[in-house]
Amino acid sequence: MLRLLGTAAVTVLALTACSAPDATGSTSAGSTFVVATSGEPDTLNPILGYGTDGAALIFDGLVARDASNTLVPALAAELPTVAADGRTVTAKLRPGITFHDGSPLTADDVVFTYTAVLDPAVDSTLRSDLDMLTGVTAPDPSTVVFTLRYAYAPFLQRLTLGIVPAKALRGQDVNKSTFNQKPVGTGPYRITSWTPGDRLALAANDTWWGGKPANSGVIVAFVADDNVRAQRARAGEFDAVELAPKLATAFPGHTVHRTPTADYRGVMLPMSDPVTGDIAIRRALNAAVDRTAMVTGVLAGAGDAAYGPVPPTSPFHVATEPVPVSLDEAGWVAGADGIRAKNGQRAEFTLMYPATDSLRKELALAVTADAKKAGIEVRPEGLTWDAIEPRMTSDALIMGWGTPYDPDFVSYKLFGSQFAGQGFFNPGGYRSPIVDRALQDGRDNADPAKRQAAYATFQQQLAADAPWVFLTYLRHTYVVRDDVAGVTPRVEAHEHDVANSLWWNIHTWTRR
Template sequence: MVRSQPLPSRLVAAVTGVLVLAACSATPAAPGSSAAGATFVVATAGEPDTLNPVLNYGVDGASLIFDGLVARDAENALVPALAAELPTVSGDGRTVTATLRSGVTFHDGSPLTAADVVFTYRAVLDPKVDSTLRSDLDMLTAVTAPDPATVVFSLKYAYAPFLQRLTLGIVPAGVLDGQDINKAGFNRQPVGTGPYEVESWTAGDRLVLAANDSYWGGRPANRKLIVAFVPDDNVRAQRMRAGEFDAAELAPKLAAGFDNAAGYTVQRVSTADYRGVMLPFGSAVTGDLAVRRALSVGVDRAAMVTGILAGAGEPAFGPIPPTSEYADPATVGRASADTAAATALLDAGGWVPGADGIRARAGVQAAFTLMYPAGDSLRKELALAVTADARKIGIKISPEGLTWDAIDTRITKDALLMGFGTPYDPDFVSYKLFGSKFAGQGYFNPGSYRSPIADKALQDGRDQADPAQRKAAYATFQQQLVADAPWVFLTYLKHTYVVKSGITGVSPRVEAHEHDVANSLWWNIHTWTRQ
């Protein structure tokens, strides 16, 4: 989950950034001039912790700085990237062979070889490297290079979506070999093969990318990209309206304010990105099954979609989006609140209403804190809506907007309005977010949900190659989540962006939760031009 990080030091930098970015974009070049389209300035809420793919930057492709062996096109279908063609899979599914595209060079001019691919994947698998991707590749037993243009992946078992894991950006072995990857300067000033190279990164302010004229996919249509980090939604909207940005991601309501504004277009992009309330199992209140189930049926998802999302989304009942072939329709619940069912669950669980209407059991009041990132207006509104719905069934929620640093210290104890989701394979994200082996590991299963049934279903889903068996496994997983309610799933979002008029080449595609510097509307910004 990419996080916006509103640190105090960033406030000063952001003010400075207003002036710097205004100089870059407030006065657009005249159409047809030599400067027209030379620089694009986009704004996002989140700032990455690193720019190293080994450490989880842009692993689903479209990082703009790196390329994987494969990439995704406008329909999210796999296409060759650094591989000359889609890698081949052996009959037993346990050997995958990739042949590299010839003539590819890194930003420093060094040639791409199979040794770089081997180094990248081995680095992810190295226990000394703090890569959150290691569990994504636990089916991998070896990566070898029989010659400079060939890479062979050996798997423990046939893993159906393995080719999708080959979107991982490739790093140059010659630059990183022998270094402590966790602390390498490369993490902030990387060298890749992508359409842009890093010119500078000012923490809390902006990332400046310059065109890679030697890009194997063709010289970028524009000379520079500036990514402004503006964690506060309202500030980002104000600066967009002031003309500082060519494109910006905005909360749905804020984006709707540009619908009739001259000089702008609004893009509402379909996603697999969900929002929900993560409920810690260690609490006497949120750890109680009756409370969790009551909240799940007692929230009004339909009202959230209409009111908070301005229609840019749909109700969510689980982590596998309705558009997925693996979605189980049997787990879809009632979109509006079922207050009667919620109160019946609490009554049966022994939670008795007090004089103030708040329920209690054995001297413990049905009350808890719900955290959300302070600068995220959408999560704030969702948290307030959940708070109001919970109050109607006798549960007291105290919403609290915090910095991510403060949230980090409390995620195993307090509920959190979280966001995740992927339009790719159901093994992605859910395996770590709901698997017992990841309980309490940062933002992977922070609530310490443990279910042998869900664990087995998740493991079966990644072990089985047969589509029917995988579909059955993920149906079991989704049904178990409904039974246990470790999260109260609220909504799937449409990511909303505002783009200045006159920009061509914008090509929305279904997005994952991660959509800040990488995988956003600007996944193909190297092809954008101005009219």
């Protein structure tokens, strides 16, 4: 999960490429595009979690995703082959690919990248994503062989991970390497500078194996505050900008793209709290929230009601409804002020949200109003991420996750007991043997029918336990100048800032 900045970057970008409009009214000189987003990565190293789902601009994986999110070959000459038993995967590299520094890509670089993720000394958040992987070898400079513990159906989708040059990191402490801020990849763009809290500047890689980019570069501006980002967009600073749905108005000469996603927002409820740890309270809150009103009011129609973490667009989706509950029968009795209590404990809790995120603030306020009707008092509190993180195990939080890819992605770590209390994965400490077994069965089985059954069990049990109150699926909203050509929206995941945003194919963008 990309960590959002705690302060807004309000300084006008001090680069010639975005300093003044050209004759067409564009703010970008030549063919450099300026895009703006709310989030900023902590690192630019794929081993440590940057751009792992592809479209990372600086890096390429063995495979990539096209406009329909279908896997296509990238650094691999063709889609890797899977052995009959599903436990050996072989990839052949395209010939003649080089990194930005001119050094050749070889199978050794692929082996190093994946081995580093598996190394316990490396602080990679991806290690558990690859726990099916027992080894990676290079029988020759153009061949890579992956050996799996078990047949893992979506393994090819894990091969979108960007490949790093082994020579740049071998023998170093990967966690502290300067490579993390000044990386070298094989992608369509090379980094020229990264000013944390402000911008990332990229220049076209004219020798990219996929063909010379159609423009000379990209500047990604990091502006955490939604309102400030909208103000700067209206001032003409950006060619494309991510905005909250209600802010994407009054932009003459621009097109608004409402991009379909698997990105959900919900209330994460900690199990350690005496109120949110009570299943009756969680079920009552789950039933009380008016998701339709949130989509209409908060999202201005740019979204859909959410009842679980597997999106309706997924073949694994199972429709679930909130479980009915009587708070009176559960011992939560309404007081004179309408707020319920049980054994002297008032039905009240704090709901945190990042203060710079206007959308999450509005969702928190909507939840607060709906909860009060059920006799539950919610205290919304806008904070910085630095203040939020230490409290996630004890206070509720408006969170976001979601993936349009395989249901194993994200959910395995977000709801698995073994990850309880580990940062942004399962911060509320939810534990369920039934969910654990279902998630593991979905991961272990290659048989589609068995996976279907496993994820149905997972979704049904999650609905019964309500460790989250899922609220809405978003449609990511972007405002793009009308003179920009080549924009191709595709279904997006939660993580969509520098990588996997509307500008996933920005190397093909031109000006009309």
